[in-house]
Amino acid sequence: MRQVLSITLLQFRLALKSKGTVAMVFGMPLLLTLIFGLLIGGGSDGSGGQTFPLAVVDSDASFASQKLVEALREEKTIGLRVARNEEVTRLFADKVIAAAVIIPSGFEDDLSAGASPEVKLVAPPGGNLQLAVWPVISREAARVAEDYRLARRIAADPASAAALQAAYDRVTRERQALGISTSHERVQRAKAKPDQRLSNLGERALGFTVMFVMMLVFSMSGVILQERQRGTWGRLLVTPTARASVLTGYLLSFFVTGLFQFAVLVGASSLLFRISWGALLPLAVMAAAFILCSAGMGLFVAGIVRTYEQQQVVGVLFVNATCMLGGVYWPLELVNDTMRRIGYLTPQAWAMDGFREVMLRGGAWSGLVRPLIVLLALAAIFMTAGLARVRYE
Amino acid sequence: MRKVLAIALCALTRTARDRKALLLFLLMPMILIGILGSALKGLMGDGKINPFDVLLVNEDVPARPPLPAGAPAAALDQLPVFDFGKLLADDVLGSDEVRKIIRVTPATDLEAAKSDVAAGKAVAVIYVPSTFTADALAARPATVQVLSDPGRPTQAEMVAHVVSGFTAAVTSGTLQSRILNPRPVQGGGDQGGNSLLPGSAGAMPRDAIPRITEVASGARNVSAMQYYAAAMAIMFMLMTAFSRAGDIITEREDGTLARVLVSPTSKATVLAGQILGSVALVLAQFIILMLGTRFLFGVYWGEPLPALLLGTAFALAAAGIGTAAASILRDPRAADASVGLVGTIFAALSGSMFPLYIFPDGLKTVARFIPNYWALQGFLDQMAGLGQNSLWLPVSILALIGVATAAAGAWRLASR
Numbered sequence: 001m002r003q004v005l006s007i008t009l010l011q012f013r014l015a016l017k018s019k020g021t022v023a024m025v026f027g028m029p030l031l032l033t034l035i036f037g038l039l040i041g042g043g044s045d046g047s048g049g050q051t052f053p054l055a056v057v058d059s060d061a062s063f064a065s066q067k068l069v070e071a072l073r074e075e076k077t078i079g080l081r082v083a084r085n086e087e088v089t090r091l092f093a094d095k096v097i098a099a100a101v102i103i104p105s106g107f108e109d110d111l112s113a114g115a116s117p118e119v120k121l122v123a124p125p126g127g128n129l130q131l132a133v134w135p136v137i138s139r140e141a142a143r144v145a146e147d148y149r150l151a152r153r154i155a156a157d158p159a160s161a162a163a164l165q166a167a168y169d170r171v172t173r174e175r176q177a178l179g180i181s182t183s184h185e186r187v188q189r190a191k192a193k194p195d196q197r198l199s200n201l202g203e204r205a206l207g208f209t210v211m212f213v214m215m216l217v218f219s220m221s222g223v224i225l226q227e228r229q230r231g232t233w234g235r236l237l238v239t240p241t242a243r244a245s246v247l248t249g250y251l252l253s254f255f256v257t258g259l260f261q262f263a264v265l266v267g268a269s270s271l272l273f274r275i276s277w278g279a280l281l282p283l284a285v286m287a288a289a290f291i292l293c294s295a296g297m298g299l300f301v302a303g304i305v306r307t308y309e310q311q312q313v314v315g316v317l318f319v320n321a322t323c324m325l326g327g328v329y330w331p332l333e334l335v336n337d338t339m340r341r342i343g344y345l346t347p348q349a350w351a352m353d354g355f356r357e358v359m360l361r362g363g364a365w366s367g368l369v370r371p372l373i374v375l376l377a378l379a380a381i382f383m384t385a386g387l388a389r390v391r392y393e
Numbered sequence: 394m395r396k397v398l399a400i401a402l403c404a405l406t407r408t409a410r411d412r413k414a415l416l417l418f419l420l421m422p423m424i425l426i427g428i429l430g431s432a433l434k435g436l437m438g439d440g441k442i443n444p445f446d447v448l449l450v451n452e453d454v455p456a457r458p459p460l461p462a463g464a465p466a467a468a469l470d471q472l473p474v475f476d477f478g479k480l481l482a483d484d485v486l487g488s489d490e491v492r493k494i495i496r497v498t499p500a501t502d503l504e505a506a507k508s509d510v511a512a513g514k515a516v517a518v519i520y521v522p523s524t525f526t527a528d529a530l531a532a533r534p535a536t537v538q539v540l541s542d543p544g545r546p547t548q549a550e551m552v553a554h555v556v557s558g559f560t561a562a563v564t565s566g567t568l569q570s571r572i573l574n575p576r577p578v579q580g581g582g583d584q585g586g587n588s589l590l591p592g593s594a595g596a597m598p599r600d601a602i603p604r605i606t607e608v609a610s611g612a613r614n615v616s617a618m619q620y621y622a623a624a625m626a627i628m629f630m631l632m633t634a635f636s637r638a639g640d641i642i643t644e645r646e647d648g649t650l651a652r653v654l655v656s657p658t659s660k661a662t663v664l665a666g667q668i669l670g671s672v673a674l675v676l677a678q679f680i681i682l683m684l685g686t687r688f689l690f691g692v693y694w695g696e697p698l699p700a701l702l703l704g705t706a707f708a709l710a711a712a713g714i715g716t717a718a719a720s721i722l723r724d725p726r727a728a729d730a731s732v733g734l735v736g737t738i739f740a741a742l743s744g745s746m747f748p749l750y751i752f753p754d755g756l757k758t759v760a761r762f763i764p765n766y767w768a769l770q771g772f773l774d775q776m777a778g779l780g781q782n783s784l785w786l787p788v789s790i791l792a793l794i795g796v797a798t799a800a801a802g803a804w805r806l807a808s809r
Contacts, residue, residue, distance in 0.1 A: 092612035124614035139558030179534030182557040
């Protein structure tokens with residue numbers, strides 16, 4: 001037992017010896033949480049209220065064209081930006097807007113003359129997002145045209161802006177007074193899903209913690225390969241230490257280091273970013289299952305490749321790719337069904353589900369059963385397969 | 394010059410034989426581009442709305458406008474018959490524009506239709522009550538109801554907009570007759586009701602309503618796959634350049650550099666060869682990634698020449714930064730650590746991980762100080778088809794950064 005513990009302690013110290021590693025293991029996840037959690041998209045939690053980014057170019061700058069611009073600005077579903085013609089292409093390229101409306105010069109003159117001005121609806125070729133605002137634009141263009149013409153006919157003096165404005169206001173009032181309208185109500189959904197979500201900051205803190213814990217555990221599990229390359233592994237086996245103790249010591253060191261990193265990151269992020277991680281016991285159990293699973297996968301990779309360097313490279317590749325697939329960078333609700341199904345082939349997806357359960361709903365065990373079973377099963381499979389390939393020569 | 398080329402070539406061949414480097418610098422970006430591009434397709438918006446289902450329960454009954462005061466009862470038969478519900482179904486919901494986004498299915502039972510919406514089978518149900526036409530003609534309040542699925546607010550709003558376009562047009566017709574001549578609507582025969590709608594033949598001439606014509610913008614949509622192809626290529630090019638810094642330091646530590654300098658080769662030649670090697674290596678990586686994403690994922694990088702020019706300019710900048718890093722750091726392991734740290738931070742802050750489009754303005758300003766940003770912006774502009782006008786600024790900034798950092802790095806390295 002003493003031997004097991006001393007191996008564990010040694011590996012733990014070795015793992016966190018270099019300053020670079022410490023910066024990577026603790027600094028990096030906190031820094032990334034800061035950057036992506038607070039600085040980007042801090043305000044929006046993505047819950048409804050999306051507006052359609054639309055630019056309007058008013059080439060006419062007339063009473064009628066301004067009424068159309070005002071009407072579009074008042075539309076709640078549109079985020080309107082008034083732009084100049086030459087800016088439009090750049091706005092599209094920077095994805096600031098999804099469509100643009102160009103009111104032609106001569107818009108008002110055409111309306112007065114009974115002609116039909118051509119309002120351009122601009123959108124990138126190949127897409128059809130403009131269809132989402134097409135109904136609003138055609139409705140408002142028609143309404144402004146009708147109301148403007150009516151106002152001109154009833155205005156005491158159509159040449160005077162004040163008189164025209166007064167007449168236009170009267171038409172608007174009469175329109176509302178008629179009460180011919182469309183009502184829009186929401187139907188109650190059959191299955192009411194509890195729509196609770198982590199804040200962007202909480203989501204990022206969780207994601208980067210999961211990712212960097214997995215990275216460290218993966219990288220540590222290659223240590224056996226390194227020792228074999230250096231010959232220290234053989235030396236260790238020559239000593240009167242049972243192979244089982246050696247292996248247990250190493251496994252325990254992966255586990256303890258991972259758990260330590262997890263605990264530090266949880267502590268630091270709750271202090272720095274005021275993230276509430278939920279009840280401690282379920283959190284620790286989830287973390288333990290995830291770390292076991294990561295260690296198993298790391299060992300498995302170590303069993304496949306030949307050298308320590310290969311294991312490290314494949315590890316970085318594997319962890320990064322599966323983190324993206326498994327919803328560590330962004331919630332899996334955002335991707336399509338196929339990508340979501342692929343995502344649940346990775347342990348991270350299950351871990352994220354379990355951790356969210358703890359952070360959001362206090363971690364009732366009933367909600368944790370599935371993630372825990374999946375993680376522990378994966379851990380058992382990979383651990384067995386990995387250990388079977390650890391050669392003792 | 395031959396010696397410079399020989400040293401540069403050495404950097405290329407050594408990396409080409411290093412399987413770990415190939416995995417990290419070629420395979421990894423390809424995998425990440427594939428995952429990011431397909432996972433975030435919906436999120437970045439590839440510019441597509443798919444048609445969705447809506448139910449229509451139309452109980453509207455055709456009606457005539459109320460008789461003008463004082464008119465004989467027999468005159469009622471002379472008045473035109475209107476059927477607004479039918480107009481909504483045929484002329485509005487059946488129009489080409491609306492059919493591109495909404496698939497309308499008629500239904501008879503409102504409650505059944507509502508439960509279909511609740512079950513997620515349709516986005517909304519549009520309900521026209523039986524007295525709609527009669528009420529609208531008599532200038533009484535009349536309402537078409539849209540009952541929608543709260544889970545799909547964007548589509549539901551589109552339905553509501555289409556229907557409110559219809560009710561606004563009905564209002565316009567009634568409004569005109571009420572304000573201009575205080576008698577009820579006078580249409581021209583049975584078709585008169587059509588005149589209340591934009592774009593249909595009738596009393597109101599067709600050209601009276603502004604036409605909405607769709608025009609393609611000068612900028613093409615850049616897909617998530619394209620975005621991340623550029624973003625990851627840039628991130629990994631810089632990482633390759635940093636790893637070259639590690640190589641340069643190792644050569645000094647190992648004494649191999651000293652050996653080369655003993656031969657009749659000047660310091661300047663060696664440094665030029667090393668920098669040229671970095672540029673060539675990063676550029677080779679770029680070309681492989683560009684061709685790989687082109688053929689595997691169908692990524693369009695814009696015209697080949699501008700893309701290559703940008704790639705070369707960024708290769709120069711990356712090589713320069715790598716050389717400068719080699720001149721500052723003394724320990725190859727520190728160089729390795731900086732690969733991860735600086736590479737990741739540069740990438741994160743310049744839009745390689747989360748798209749630039751969602752950056753707040755302050756962070757966009759910070760991004761402008763990072764060479765990755767200029768390369769990414771340059772590539773995105775070329776992908777969007779903005780052409781040469783937007784090419785020269787990023788290319789010159791990158792080339793300038795490259796020359797300045799390479800010169801500073803070489804000067805420091807030579808004096809060591």
